[in-house]
Amino acid sequence: MNLYIRYFDKETLVNNVEQAIDFIGSIPEIGMNPELEADIREYADSNVYYPKRYKIRPRVYFIIIKTEAATMIDFKEKRAVHQVSPVEKRELTSPSIVRLSESALGWYEGDILFKRVMQVPGTGKFQYFDTRFVADCKAESGIDCYNRIVEYLRSRVDDRSQFPSAKGKNFKFHFLGQCK
Structure with missing residues (x-):
């Protein structure tokens, strides 16, 4: 070389x-x-x-x-x-990206840090706030866990909120175990 x-x-x-x-x-x-x-x-x-x-x-x-x-x-x-x-x-290839698509049906703990739009009291203006959301969900893979969490949050927060990429550092997941 x-x-x-x-x-x-x-x-x-x-x-x-x-x-x-x-x-x-x-x-x-x-x-x-x-x-x-x-x-x-x-x-x-x-x-x-x-x-x-x-x-x-x-x-x-x-x-x-x-x-x-x-x-x-x-x-x-x-x-x-x-x-x-x-x-x-x-x-x-990053090990976390490879793990993201590995298929294993079971319980996952997903941890996501996203930009949530909220109204500031007193001013009436809207502002982005970093918000951490952690949930346990039944999924087939890490990416499925991410999709389920984002789908849940989209129906409960302002539409202008921004979600990170599943491949980025603002989403982590752990396989908790197989489901019955």
């Missing part, structure tokens, strides 16, 4: 982490330090293929990209693009 590094008009394609650290260390504006060096080594050893961006100062970054290109020309012409296998796609 090779590393492509770019800082403004300075760029290189290196074969290993040591060469990458030497190149970055040769640019005085970046200021190589032990934390940056450790982070670059960790990125190079990981199985993550997305580009890594490092902030130097406000609106100034340098990037590192993992590539299988052997030469700069191959990299520039995108001849050695890394193909993600189905196994890697599964590993990169």
Whole structure:
């Protein structure tokens, strides 16, 4: 695996982490330090293929990209693009998103944080308030639990209330057990 590094008009394609650290260390504006060096080594050893961006100062970054290109020309012409296998796609998918669609009929505890529209006493104006709602419901999966909770709330709160995505951080669920 090779590393492509770019800082403004300075760029290189290196074969290993040591060469990458030497190149970055040769640019005085970046200021190589032990934390940056450790982070670059960790990125190079990981199985993550997305580009890594490092902030130097406000609106100034340098990037590192993992590539299988052997030469700069191959990299520039995108001849050695890394193909993600189905196994890697599964590993990169968030475990909570995978769990969301797993089918298991039973009781679920769903916890949702949504924006509820309520009238402010005294002013008569409406305002959004963060509202947490926790419920136990019988469902077939995590997404079914989400849908049941949102359906219940839509019939009981103002239509302008906003509900988060089931895949986001504002919805959590736990499988409590199978139903009889």
